[in-house]
Amino acid sequence: MATENPLLDRRELFKLGVFSSAALALPVERVARMQVALSNRIAQSALPQPFTIPFKTPPVLAPDCRTQDIDYYTIHQRQATAEILPGKLTDIWGYNGLLPGPTIVATQGRQTVVQQVNDLPAVHPTLRYNVRTSTHLHGSCSEPQYDGYASDTTDGASWKDYVYPDLQTARTLWYHDHAVHTTAPNVFMGLAAMYILHDADELALPIPHGAYDVPFVLTDAMFEDNGALLFDANDDSGFHGDVLLVNGVPWPAMAVERRRYRFRILNASVSRSYGLQLDSGEPLTVVATDAGLVPHPIATSRLKIGMGERYEVVIDFSGHQIGQRVVMQNVSPKNNTDFATTGVVMAFDVAAEASDLSDNEVPVDLDPGCPTMALAEADALRTRRLEFKRDGGQWTINGTTWDDVVNSGYQKVLANPGYDDVEIWELSNPHGGWFHPVHIHLVDFRVLDRNGRAPFDYEQGPKDVVYVGENETVRVIARFEHQQGRYMTHCHNLVHEDHAMMGQFLVGADAPSYDPIDAAPAQHKPARPVCDRLDEPTAAAGATGPAGPTASAIRRCTPKKRKIAGKPKRPVAKRKSKPASATCAPAKRKPVARRRRRRRRH
Numbered sequence: 097m098a099t100e101n102p103l104l105d106r107r108e109l110f111k112l113g114v115f116s117s118a119a120l121a122l123p124v125e126r127v128a129r130m131q132v133a134l135s136n137r138i139a140q141s142a143l144p145q146p147f148t149i150p151f152k153t154p155p156v157l158a159p160d161c162r163t164q165d166i167d168y169y170t171i172h173q174r175q176a177t178a179e180i181l182p183g184k185l186t187d188i189w190g191y192n193g194l195l196p197g198p199t200i201v202a203t204q205g206r207q208t209v210v211q212q213v214n215d216l217p218a219v220h221p222t223l224r225y226n227v228r229t230s231t232h233l234h235g236s237c238s239e240p241q242y243d244g245y246a247s248d249t250t251d252g253a254s255w256k257d258y259v260y261p262d263l264q265t266a267r268t269l270w271y272h273d274h275a276v277h278t279t280a281p282n283v284f285m286g287l288a289a290m291y292i293l294h295d296a297d298e299l300a301l302p303i304p305h306g307a308y309d310v311p312f313v314l315t316d317a318m319f320e321d322n323g324a325l326l327f328d329a330n331d332d333s334g335f336h337g338d339v340l341l342v343n344g345v346p347w348p349a350m351a352v353e354r355r356r357y358r359f360r361i362l363n364a365s366v367s368r369s370y371g372l373q374l375d376s377g378e379p380l381t382v383v384a385t386d387a388g389l390v391p392h393p394i395a396t397s398r399l400k401i402g403m404g405e406r407y408e409v410v411i412d413f414s415g416h417q418i419g420q421r422v423v424m425q426n427v428s429p430k431n432n433t434d435f436a437t438t439g440v441v442m443a444f445d446v447a448a449e450a451s452d453l454s455d456n457e458v459p460v461d462l463d464p465g466c467p468t469m470a471l472a473e474a475d476a477l478r479t480r481r482l483e484f485k486r487d488g489g490q491w492t493i494n495g496t497t498w499d500d501v502v503n504s505g506y507q508k509v510l511a512n513p514g515y516d517d518v519e520i521w522e523l524s525n526p527h528g529g530w531f532h533p534v535h536i537h538l539v540d541f542r543v544l545d546r547n548g549r550a551p552f553d554y555e556q557g558p559k560d561v562v563y564v565g566e567n568e569t570v571r572v573i574a575r576f577e578h579q580q581g582r583y584m585t586h587c588h589n590l591v592h593e594d595h596a597m598m599g600q601f602l603v604g605a606d607a608p609s610y611d612p613i614d615a616a617p618a619q620h621k622p623a624r625p626v627c628d629r630l631d632e633p634t635a636a637a638g639a640t641g642p643a644g645p646t647a648s649a650i651r652r653c654t655p656k657k658r659k660i661a662g663k664p665k666r667p668v669a670k671r672k673s674k675p676a677s678a679t680c681a682p683a684k685r686k687p688v689a690r691r692r693r694r695r696r697r698h
Contacts, residue, residue: 136320140437144182144346147443151350152343154311157198161627166207168626173229174215184323189216189285195344196313197289202262204295211626213255227252228275233291235269235560236260237538240581245612246276254618257626266298267388268360268406280366280590284327288364302457303383304358312359315341316368332595334367336433342442349443355450356412363401366590371427373398381458384408385557387540389463396554400429402533402563404588410458416446431530468540468558471573479520480511484532484587491597498596513576515604520573528566535561537583541574561588580604582612
């Protein structure tokens with residue numbers, strides 16, 4: 097069959113007209129292999145007891161080099177062996193061979209360039225597909241060619257430089273694989289990591305920072321007797337493991353001091369959602385959502401978090417005595433496959449008095465002037481409806497799949513908002529058998545309502561993923577700013593995404609200079625370290641050649657310098673009132689000094 101030939105590229109397949117879910121199905125031998133693997137699933141009695149393995153924090157990646165306004169990194173996607181279950185070795189795929197990958201810490205106003213080198217095996221060891229990757233920085237307003245477009249893939253003999261503008265306000269982002277039709281198994285194998293963006297206002301707040309600001313990457317897994325990872329898509333409905341991992345550790349225990357901690361909770365699971373709560377009954381105080389600080393802190397007894405969502409929560413351990421244990425529980429939302437082992441996540445053991453009481457508050461004002469949360473229905477130019485539905489065995493958006501995008505030569509779009517337009521999108525899930533965490537690339541949005549009722553208290557902050565529950569319609573409002581071009585929207589159940597609940601929208605005009613596939617394609621090895629290429633000339637500023645973008649190419653500030661084709665001039669008064677975050681200049685909040693005068697302990 098033509099699609100089983102690894103030498104045929106996407107253009108040849110397009111010419112043959114074979115881009116369909118059936119044509120791109122994984123080899124038939126996968127079914128037989130999976131039946132054998134499931135019979136070898138490790139027994140619950142052989143799993144480690146909860147809270148017996150220490151919590152760990154992913155390492156922070158150091159830049160290879162820095163210029164005045166750009167940080168450069170190199171990451172190798174490689175297979176490695178890890179001891180996840182005590183006494184057993186597991187082959188994982190990790191950024192720099194780590195599970196999860198290293199955390200990148202960025203600063204607003206400085207750009208980041210990450211060279212991603214695919215050193216993975218050519219073929220998946222059990223599912224037998226040809227391995228390609230595409231790295232998406234989830235939550236970034238990257239240009240289309242650096243956004244991790246699903247069909248912009250890097251094979252095992254290639255590398256690509258990804259350029260990130262870092263012009264948004266402080267937030268918790270994450271980078272993960274996004275390769276067409278194989279995102280779920282690639283992420284399941286370990287291709288996920290956190291990316292933290294700071295700004296001056298966020299750093300000036302007296303909320304926990306430094307050692308008390310803790311990455312918390314939550315996933316689930318399943319293992320064979322010999323320690324090998326076991327993936328089962330369950331008739332393309334989703335994967336649910338029986339082992340919960342925090343930062344790659346099964347049910348860890350973390351020693352904490354008697355003070356406040358800030359946890360950046362990322363649900364990086366393939367298909368599992370969580371209902372997080374503390375057995376002590378005290379609240380989780382939400383200080384930030386996907387796209388940054390909430391206007392004011394929100395206390396909740398239980399936090400429902402879908403795949404791809406991030407919540408920054410503060411937990412106060414000062415009311416507990418040394419020697420006490422606080423357990424984070426998982427009260428599972430509907431339509432997960434649960435096991436006896438999935439009811440607890442981790443434990444916090446209060447082990448010492450606070451060694452440092454600085455940055456130990458939650459002020460009543462965090463970001464009261466957030467531009468996204470100031471968007472009102474009256475600002476919207478139009479309303480669009482997107483229906484997320486299983487139809488004929490396929491996962492669809494408005495009756496279409498990503499295969500329809502491919503077969504259109506990547507031209508078919510679900511929407512074409514104008515640059516800087518404000519729109520309301522109605523995200524509809526007409527079924528009761530599953531939920532869909534819907535991710536809209538590029539933009540931050542505000543959740544308006546759920547079936548006409550108010551959104552959950554804890555999601556009343558800027559978002560880029562929203563949990564669309566069973567038989568639910570969720571309305572969101574967004575300004576389509578920062579970039580022009582084609583971007584994806586999809587369900588973040590990665591099995592649904594792969595089969596193939598994903599479409600694209602076009603912001604403003606399209607142009608070859610920011611085509612998501614052809615403007616900055618992957619290059620073949622041997623890769624030269626990006627720091628060795630900083631002084632190489634390019635044909636023009638913004639050009640990309642065989643070596644990828646150089647320093648002169650990536651210092652441009654895209655939204656201001658790009659001419660907006662066909663966009664009428666605005667009246668002067670409207671331009672003056674435009675929120676700061678809609679320009680390429682770093683988004684601004686109220687001055688820190690003014691906010692500090694208004695702070696009160698929460």
